[in-house]
Amino acid sequence: MIDTHAHLNPSPTLPLTGQGENFRIAGLKAVILSAGNLKDAKENLVLAKTNSIFYPAAGIHPQETPLDPPLKNGGNTIDMLINELDKMVEENDNIVAVGECGLELNPSKSPFDRGDFKKQEILFRGQIAVAIKHKKPLIVHSRKASDETLAILGSYNNLRGVIHCYTGGKKRIQKVLDLPGEWYFGIDGNLTYEDGLVEVVNNIPKDRLLLETDCPALTPIPHRGETNRPEYVKFVYEKVAEIWGVSLKETEKIIDGNAMKLFKI
Numbered sequence: 001m002i003d004t005h006a007h008l009n010p011s012p013t014l015p016l017t018g019q020g021e022n023f024r025i026a027g028l029k030a031v032i033l034s035a036g037n038l039k040d041a042k043e044n045l046v047l048a049k050t051n052s053i054f055y056p057a058a059g060i061h062p063q064e065t066p067l068d069p070p071l072k073n074g075g076n077t078i079d080m081l082i083n084e085l086d087k088m089v090e091e092n093d094n095i096v097a098v099g100e101c102g103l104e105l106n107p108s109k110s111p112f113d114r115g116d117f118k119k120q121e122i123l124f125r126g127q128i129a130v131a132i133k134h135k136k137p138l139i140v141h142s143r144k145a146s147d148e149t150l151a152i153l154g155s156y157n158n159l160r161g162v163i164h165c166y167t168g169g170k171k172r173i174q175k176v177l178d179l180p181g182e183w184y185f186g187i188d189g190n191l192t193y194e195d196g197l198v199e200v201v202n203n204i205p206k207d208r209l210l211l212e213t214d215c216p217a218l219t220p221i222p223h224r225g226e227t228n229r230p231e232y233v234k235f236v237y238e239k240v241a242e243i244w245g246v247s248l249k250e251t252e253k254i255i256d257g258n259a260m261k262l263f264k265i
């Protein structure tokens with residue numbers, strides 16, 4: 001099993017000492033560490049040194065888009081973030097992906113409305129450029145912005161990656177598959193309690209499906225209400241095995257193969 005999207009930045013609820021070995025004992029082969037900002041990305045690099053089960057990603061979440069006006073000393077804050085990200089990816093060969101990055105048009109949860117959407121797009125395109133330059137896959141976060149995200153991704157030929165926590169519904173699956181480059185769908189623990197996602201999974205080609213926790217959020221049944229953990233990705237694997245009507249072993253073989261192919265791990 002591979003958790004292709006975890007946030008393990010140190011917290012009182014998840015002390016990290018020895019966690020890598022615990023995850024291995026729990027049956028995980030790898031954990032991809034997503035980054036919400038550059039501080040997370042640096043912590044991911046530190047965590048990756050503690051155990052070879054961890055594969056770090058580096059990127060900036062759309063909710064972290066700087067709201068400051070452009071600085072006077074040349075460049076603006078978005079440029080500065082992109083330059084720092086570029087340098088980090090350049091200097092750390094073990095970074096397996098750029099992300100998470102993307103668009104979020106969810107005013108109830110973030111300070112962004114369509115007025116700030118342009119800034120999110122600039123930050124997103126900047127990270128796409130870093131991914132292309134360093135030939136890394138992209139971990140895309142898209143919330144209430146599926147069509148806008150697909151329009152941007154569709155304007156690049158040499159890009160591959162995953163639409164993590166896919167919420168585009170059945171109707172956009174073909175649009176994702178039609179994008180230039182190779183694109184995967186990341187499905188999370190909400191598959192265990194959102195019936196609509198079962199049909200979505202049924203329509204995603206087996207060779208384009210990845211499973212993830214997005215921990216500490218989206219805890220699957222039977223642990224709902226608790227903090228999510230990478231090893232709980234097992235419950236998502238079990239649900240997919242049930243949907244596909246194949247054994248858990250066969251499911252693992254297919255899903256893990258997809259993750260290893262995309263992230264080159």
Ligand SMILES: [Zn+2]
Pocket residue numbers: 100141142164165
């Ligand atoms: Zn996300």
Ligand SMILES: [Zn+2]
Pocket residue numbers: 005007034100214
């Ligand atoms: Zn995430």
